[in-house]
Amino acid sequence: MMRDCNLAWEQLRKLRRYVGPAIASERSMRTQQKRLLKDYLEGELVELMFPSAKSDGSHGFEGRMVPYVTVNNLSMMVLDYLDGLEECNSLTWHSGVIPPNEIWVKIGGDKGGSSFKMAYQIVNVNHPNSLQNTVVFACFEGSDTSQNLKRTLPKIISQITTLSKQQWR
Structure with missing residues (x-):
């Protein structure tokens, strides 16, 4: 969702305040990015x-x-x-x-x-x-x-x- 909506991390944090915990945490998203992007x-x-x-x-x-x-x-x-x-x-x-x-x-x-x-x-x-x-x-x-x-x-x-x-x- 973050990429599709062209959101920055700060914008995602603000959105999470209103939407609730349905959005994955920033840590889990970064962990997944690291796994996908590797080095x-x-x-x-x-x-x-x-x-x-x-x-x-x-x-x-x-x-x-x-x-x-x-x-x-x-x-x-x-x-x-x-x-x-x-x-x-x-x-x-x-x-x-x-x-x-x-x-x-x-x-x-x-x-x-x-x-x-x-x-x-x-x-x-x-x-x-x-x-x-x-x-x-x-x-x-x-x-x-x-x-x-x-x-x-x-x-x-x-x-x-x-x-x-x-x-x-």
């Missing part, structure tokens, strides 16, 4: 470029340090996700469209609002393009200019290359 996430500050207006009315760019969050092992994250999908009997090969010995993973990036996100989708599910089947694995606050992508994507590209050579089961 996949890491963050760092990177210098990205942002448009700026100069005092003479001209436009330019300025560098700013912003947080960049990514996974440190995309392959393990995807393999764990596939194990969960198989456990729930959610995998499909779309009536033979996907060969029975293949798992298709779609990777993309999108700027939405003020942030750029990279996500993967497992195509071997009933609704692969739905929001529920989209998993974000990298994010930074900023635009998707070529300068910013050159500073953030090299680490992700090497992980995608590793993932493309990975075998599941």
Whole structure:
């Protein structure tokens, strides 16, 4: 509920006061997050470029340090996700469209609002393009200019290359 409603921890605490104890405790939620996220996430500050207006009315760019969050092992994250999908009997090969010995993973990036996100989708599910089947694995606050992508994507590209050579089961 917290994620679906875009609530911060403080907002959830306030909501719990009115709704009552039906909402899980913050400790149990954080424990579950730790179990699900494992040690996949890491963050760092990177210098990205942002448009700026100069005092003479001209436009330019300025560098700013912003947080960049990514996974440190995309392959393990995807393999764990596939194990969960198989456990729930959610995998499909779309009536033979996907060969029975293949798992298709779609990777993309999108700027939405003020942030750029990279996500993967497992195509071997009933609704692969739905929001529920989209998993974000990298994010930074900023635009998707070529300068910013050159500073953030090299680490992700090497992980995608590793993932493309990975075998599941």
